Amino acid sequence: MSEPTELTEPAEVSGASPLADRAAELDAADPLAPLRDRFVLDDGVYLDGNSLGALPAGVPDRVADVVRRQWGELRIRSWGESGWWTAPERTGDRIAPLVGAAPGRIVVGDSTSVNVFKALVAAVRMAREDGGASRDEILVDAATFPTDGYIAHSAARLTGCTVRPVAPHEAPAALSARTAAVLLNHVDYRTGRLHDLPSLTATVHAAGAYAVWDLCHSAGALPVGLDEHGVALAVGCTYKFLNGGPGSPAFLYVRGDLQERFDSPLPGWNSHAEPFGMRPDYEPAKGAVRGRVGTPDILSLLALEAALDVWEGVSVEAVRAKSLALTDFFLECVAAHVPAGRVTSLTPAAHAERGSQVALRCADAGEVMRRLIERGVVGDFRPPDVLRFGFTPLYVGFADAERAARVLAEVLEEF
Numbered sequence: 001m002s003e004p005t006e007l008t009e010p011a012e013v014s015g016a017s018p019l020a021d022r023a024a025e026l027d028a029a030d031p032l033a034p035l036r037d038r039f040v041l042d043d044g045v046y047l048d049g050n051s052l053g054a055l056p057a058g059v060p061d062r063v064a065d066v067v068r069r070q071w072g073e074l075r076i077r078s079w080g081e082s083g084w085w086t087a088p089e090r091t092g093d094r095i096a097p098l099v100g101a102a103p104g105r106i107v108v109g110d111s112t113s114v115n116v117f118k119a120l121v122a123a124v125r126m127a128r129e130d131g132g133a134s135r136d137e138i139l140v141d142a143a144t145f146p147t148d149g150y151i152a153h154s155a156a157r158l159t160g161c162t163v164r165p166v167a168p169h170e171a172p173a174a175l176s177a178r179t180a181a182v183l184l185n186h187v188d189y190r191t192g193r194l195h196d197l198p199s200l201t202a203t204v205h206a207a208g209a210y211a212v213w214d215l216c217h218s219a220g221a222l223p224v225g226l227d228e229h230g231v232a233l234a235v236g237c238t239y240k241f242l243n244g245g246p247g248s249p250a251f252l253y254v255r256g257d258l259q260e261r262f263d264s265p266l267p268g269w270n271s272h273a274e275p276f277g278m279r280p281d282y283e284p285a286k287g288a289v290r291g292r293v294g295t296p297d298i299l300s301l302l303a304l305e306a307a308l309d310v311w312e313g314v315s316v317e318a319v320r321a322k323s324l325a326l327t328d329f330f331l332e333c334v335a336a337h338v339p340a341g342r343v344t345s346l347t348p349a350a351h352a353e354r355g356s357q358v359a360l361r362c363a364d365a366g367e368v369m370r371r372l373i374e375r376g377v378v379g380d381f382r383p384p385d386v387l388r389f390g391f392t393p394l395y396v397g398f399a400d401a402e403r404a405a406r407v408l409a410e411v412l413e414e415f
């Protein structure tokens with residue numbers, strides 16, 4: 001984990017209004033600023049898109065059509081006529097360019113937790129095929145969002161492996177001839193630290209193990225380059241920076257050359273080569289379909305598909321550039337507005353190590369966040385002492401960043 005950075009006032013002391021003026025200039029020059037109109041928002045500052053993305057404006061009518069016409073009128077015919085049956089792969093292909101995957105490598109369905117399970121067990125099975133039963137250890141990001149750790153322990157018990165928690169940057173030193181799989185987060189959910197996916201992936205694979213990446217906090221926030229960097233398996237949620245809605249289904253990526261070898265621990269009928277053959281024997285389908293389990297959650301899936309329309313004409317590279325500018329500017333505003341020593345940033349200053357959020361360590365963080373929310377600045381609190389501010393460049397602007405820092409300073413004066 002990064003050393004907390006003490007935020008100190010910059011040499012040139014800036015008042016609220018020069019920063020507000022700068023924010024206005026930055027917003028005026030921002031090519032992504034008009035995208036905010038593609039979302040349903042209010043006058044508040046929404047900095048919690050790293051937990052639940054805002055509602056894209058086109059979703060309500062699409063969902064209403066899915067419910068009233070596709071379900072209400074077409075009923076069973078919609079599996080074919082409305083494209084319900086193929087929606088998991090079709091939606092996967094819409095996510096693919098955002099994470100650097102070719103078409104046909106991503107399937108959408110189930111929760112992230114379930115996909116972590118499928119990916120980890122499949123990774124261990126492949127490592128055993130390559131290297132034998134001596135591959136009996138799973139390395140897991142020690143700071144992971146807890147669900148990944150819980151699932152990894154169960155996957156380990158089922159496969160006869162043990163779990164070893166490691167800090168991601170220490171994973172290379174922990175690799176051995178016993179390592180079967182390495183489960184890492186691309187961006188740490190608490191600190192916002194971005195881990196070095198290209199180099200860690202290469203090192204893990206060179207050791208004969210398989211890298212499984214959790215992209216929950218990077219998909220839709222920054223370029224991932226899954227194909228380019230040879231990632232074996234990856235999972236991610238779609239309700240954060242992809243704005244798919246509460247409980248929208250997660251995605252699973254399997255590298256092209258591994259698809260034939262992907263041996264799912266949950267081989268439900270939807271992943272069968274001939275699902276309507278109703279055969280007693282299991283024959284896995286080819287391609288991304290093999291990652292499916294049971295009947296897709298059509299309402300959530302089609303809400304997500306509609307939500308992905310906001311990416312029309314938008315590149316994830318442009319989103320990344322704005323995200324870094326926004327988080328830089330927010331940190332600058334915090335340093336200017338908040339008295340020195342009241343908060344420390346857990347988020348690395350280096351762009352190469354920063355995701356799309358800023359995490360500030362702060363005394364009484366729970367109560368501070370409650371008051372921020374009361375004043376219209378919505379971030380979240382993560383125990384024990386972290387204020388999290390997520391920046392979704394599609395709908396957050398520079399004036400939002402300045403206002404959030406100013407309101408934070410006002411709230412802190414009350415303590």
Ligand SMILES: Cc1ncc(COP(=O)(O)O)c(C=O)c1O
Nearest residue numbers: 111112113145147189214216237
């Ligand atoms: C890194 C990470 N993994 C997994 C999850 C959650 O998984 P699920 O979609 O199963 O709730 C989250 C957040 O909810 C997360 O931040």
Ligand SMILES: Nc1ccccc1C(=O)C[C@H](N)C(=O)O
Nearest residue numbers: 050051052145189190216239382
């Ligand atoms: N899925 C949720 C449902 C309810 C409340 C929060 C979540 C989150 O996603 C939390 C998020 N993973 C986090 O990084 O804290």
